Amino acid sequence: MSSKKEINEDLVNERRKCNFNIQEVTHIIDGGVENTLQRKKIEDVALNGGASLDDVPEECMNLRERYENALRKSCVYANILRNELLEITGIENFGTPVIRRTGDAFFKDISPFMLHLGMFVPTIMGQCTAEQQGIWLPKALDMQIIGAYAQTELGHGTFIRGLETTATYDPKTKEFILYSPTITSYKWWAGGLGRTANHCIVVAQLYTQGKCHGVHPFIVQIRDLDTHMPLPGIKVGEIGPRMGFNTADNGFLGFNHFRIPRMNMMMKNAQVLEDGTYVKVARHGKLTYGTMVFVRVTLVNEASFNLSKAVTIAVRYSAVRRQSELRPGSAEPQILDYPTQQHKLFICIATAHAFQLTANWLWHTFTVVQAEMRKGNIDTLPELHALSSCLKAVSTSDAAACIEQCRFACGGHGYMMSSNLPYLYSFVAATRTYEGDYTVLLLQTARYLVKAWEQAEAKKIVTPTVAYLNRCFDTNEKVAWTNSPEGIIKSFQAIAAGKISLCVKNIRQRIKTGMDYEDAWLMTTVQLVSAAEAHCRSMILDTYWNEMQRLTKTSSDNVKMVLYQLTTLYLVYWALEKSGDLLRYTSITEGDIDLLQKEYEDLLVKIRPNAVGLVDAFDLRDEILRSTLGSYDGRVYERLMEEVQKNPLNKVPVDPSFQKYLKPFMKSKI
Numbered sequence: 001m002s003s004k005k006e007i008n009e010d011l012v013n014e015r016r017k018c019n020f021n022i023q024e025v026t027h028i029i030d031g032g033v034e035n036t037l038q039r040k041k042i043e044d045v046a047l048n049g050g051a052s053l054d055d056v057p058e059e060c061m062n063l064r065e066r067y068e069n070a071l072r073k074s075c076v077y078a079n080i081l082r083n084e085l086l087e088i089t090g091i092e093n094f095g096t097p098v099i100r101r102t103g104d105a106f107f108k109d110i111s112p113f114m115l116h117l118g119m120f121v122p123t124i125m126g127q128c129t130a131e132q133q134g135i136w137l138p139k140a141l142d143m144q145i146i147g148a149y150a151q152t153e154l155g156h157g158t159f160i161r162g163l164e165t166t167a168t169y170d171p172k173t174k175e176f177i178l179y180s181p182t183i184t185s186y187k188w189w190a191g192g193l194g195r196t197a198n199h200c201i202v203v204a205q206l207y208t209q210g211k212c213h214g215v216h217p218f219i220v221q222i223r224d225l226d227t228h229m230p231l232p233g234i235k236v237g238e239i240g241p242r243m244g245f246n247t248a249d250n251g252f253l254g255f256n257h258f259r260i261p262r263m264n265m266m267m268k269n270a271q272v273l274e275d276g277t278y279v280k281v282a283r284h285g286k287l288t289y290g291t292m293v294f295v296r297v298t299l300v301n302e303a304s305f306n307l308s309k310a311v312t313i314a315v316r317y318s319a320v321r322r323q324s325e326l327r328p329g330s331a332e333p334q335i336l337d338y339p340t341q342q343h344k345l346f347i348c349i350a351t352a353h354a355f356q357l358t359a360n361w362l363w364h365t366f367t368v369v370q371a372e373m374r375k376g377n378i379d380t381l382p383e384l385h386a387l388s389s390c391l392k393a394v395s396t397s398d399a400a401a402c403i404e405q406c407r408f409a410c411g412g413h414g415y416m417m418s419s420n421l422p423y424l425y426s427f428v429a430a431t432r433t434y435e436g437d438y439t440v441l442l443l444q445t446a447r448y449l450v451k452a453w454e455q456a457e458a459k460k461i462v463t464p465t466v467a468y469l470n471r472c473f474d475t476n477e478k479v480a481w482t483n484s485p486e487g488i489i490k491s492f493q494a495i496a497a498g499k500i501s502l503c504v505k506n507i508r509q510r511i512k513t514g515m516d517y518e519d520a521w522l523m524t525t526v527q528l529v530s531a532a533e534a535h536c537r538s539m540i541l542d543t544y545w546n547e548m549q550r551l552t553k554t555s556s557d558n559v560k561m562v563l564y565q566l567t568t569l570y571l572v573y574w575a576l577e578k579s580g581d582l583l584r585y586t587s588i589t590e591g592d593i594d595l596l597q598k599e600y601e602d603l604l605v606k607i608r609p610n611a612v613g614l615v616d617a618f619d620l621r622d623e624i625l626r627s628t629l630g631s632y633d634g635r636v637y638e639r640l641m642e643e644v645q646k647n648p649l650n651k652v653p654v655d656p657s658f659q660k661y662l663k664p665f666m667k668s669k670i
């Protein structure tokens, strides 16, 4: 064991072995030197006060203490945010991933303010007129009001059109009357709603002049700003313990004919005039779903960030941990030396990179579409919806699986809350469900793909992200397999095209047998999900490969080399995972697959000496990692021991329950 201040010897050796410039890779991940400097500045300001520290670990507190502690830290953090950080980033970038990243130093679980910043403020920005923004935005940014996003109900999350809460316009008083007609119409799940928020966005069915115009967002004050008492007509509370998110304060909400002013309808996309006339402003019916698209886009970045934390913890731990004997009497190897361990972990490093570059690309696409929409052009929205849906689904699902793999890689200690891996897993596992369930979102992408296929069939030019369909449509034969990055990407496009084509064929065949389109679609959904996933994988592989090529153009040779090895590992890994599909849709042979397997194993060997360097390049401060297993200094065993001392159960040598229960039980006769 190393002494207190020393860095674990194995980690020192690993860092010595690393043959590339770590900072260069950090700059690539951050999106440039300037961004790294800005991030470090923000982290210094946000984290140097030590205010984030807990004397007792969050997981050792009861529910009330955990909430109170999370709220205390949220206030400390929000003060730093509004007094110092916004000056550095500018108010327009308040939601930057870097700010989100520093927040993780304060909370192992989630801040009850997260949805205020993550959805309440963005919805005001996206769904309000300029006049309404002038009223709500300054108060929300300054946190004079704290909001939640209450869309999901007890009875409906996915099917938004099925929401039951009503907002009925009363022209006499120029108010909307909010009402929850059934138990299932109660709002359910909204983060921050249970105890913290005094306002929330409510998505409700709009009725005016006796007609329902579908779901629309409203801004609603639910608690008194001074006493915090729920206003008359409001029933609000916390929904109870969950797998994660236990300090996120998820809530329920019901309305008993609760009145709000007309101007509290968020009127950017549709309006109700004073006399009750309904006016549709937006040219696309789904612009009211805009906040969801925005959050889905940001969740790809979340997936990457959380995975980078998990894999940093697991790789550093694997360098410190020694276990078993390779030969009788030999020294125990670092577990990172086992190829099976490398197989678990290196793909996680590559996946974090792949998602980071994809997230950056998707963010750029999102801003371009936004700019077009501001000019009145909504043509690119369906493509963005299809893209953000599948990328959100696949990135969150893969990240959750990878984080769980990182936990497996850490053996028993990975199961400890203090490793932070269970927190990371439960957070990312939820992202697969919220903001649109995995299957549901892939089916949205599938709708787009089927239409695109039909366009390609009609010899029309399709949108850029599905352009491969035009090409694949002309080739009836299997795509010729070539083992190169470009060859693998082309093969994945062929898989996607083949699967979409098969779906279309099956839908048509089912219709021929007498089914209507809806049933034919329904019976094909298992394949449609698979086709959308294949399309998404081809997008990620393509983006990762091309973006990494672009970003490393001026890098030093060793950086180029290690990042090339990692991208290739990712491509080869997925080729092997999907070898069945490759056999079906390309000319790949069993021999080619054997070669791929060999290439994969060789890549593990090549990457091994740089593994710790690669996770160091994520540049995650210990305060943000919050892990006994993953700290920069590798003092794993000391930290596990230190954590034991903080456990309230260990404060007394004999637990009071001994006298109360155990002793009487032992002394009692059967």
Ligand SMILES: CC/C=C\C/C=C\C/C=C\C/C=C/C(=O)SCCNC(=O)CCNC(=O)[C@H](O)C(C)(C)COP(=O)(O)OP(=O)(O)OC[C@H]1O[C@@H](n2cnc3c(N)ncnc32)[C@H](O)[C@@H]1OP(=O)(O)O
Pocket (backbone or CB within 6 Å): 095, 100, 114, 115, 118, 119, 149, 151, 152, 157, 158, 159, 160, 161, 191, 286, 287, 289, 290, 292, 293, 295, 298, 299, 302, 381, 382, 385, 434, 435, 436, 437, 440, 444, 447, 448
């Ligand atoms: C820094 C940030 C970090 C973290 C984030 C912050 C907080 C994290 C913590 C928790 C937050 C959680 C929040 C929530 O979960 S809020 C609730 C989210 N709810 C959902 O996502 C519900 C999912 N359901 C839907 O999106 C829709 O209902 C669904 C798309 C499934 C179907 O909608 P609908 O029935 O109305 O449409 P369809 O008839 O199926 O399609 C019609 C047509 O419209 C197109 N469409 C659908 N959605 C959109 C969209 N968003 N944008 C554009 N177009 C859309 C669809 O493709 C169809 O087109 P077409 O085929 O051409 O007819």
Ligand SMILES: Cc1cc2nc3c(=O)[nH]c(=O)nc-3n(C[C@H](O)[C@H](O)[C@H](O)COP(=O)(O)OP(=O)(O)OC[C@H]3O[C@@H](n4cnc5c(N)ncnc54)[C@H](O)[C@@H]3O)c2cc1C
Pocket (backbone or CB within 6 Å): 115, 149, 150, 151, 152, 155, 156, 157, 158, 159, 188, 189, 190, 191, 245, 250, 430, 433, 434, 435, 436, 437, 438, 439, 440, 443
């Ligand atoms: C941690 C967490 C935080 C959340 N925060 C918020 C929040 O702040 N605000 C808010 O409004 N909501 C929030 N939600 C709710 C969340 O958005 C919904 O849970 C999510 O959209 C899924 O909807 P659902 O629960 O109705 O699932 P369901 O739709 O009931 O899904 C159950 C199963 O049915 C399947 N299914 C459903 N419809 C279809 C279909 N058409 N085709 C095929 N399969 C289908 C799904 O794939 C899934 O397997 C949160 C949820 C969680 C877990």
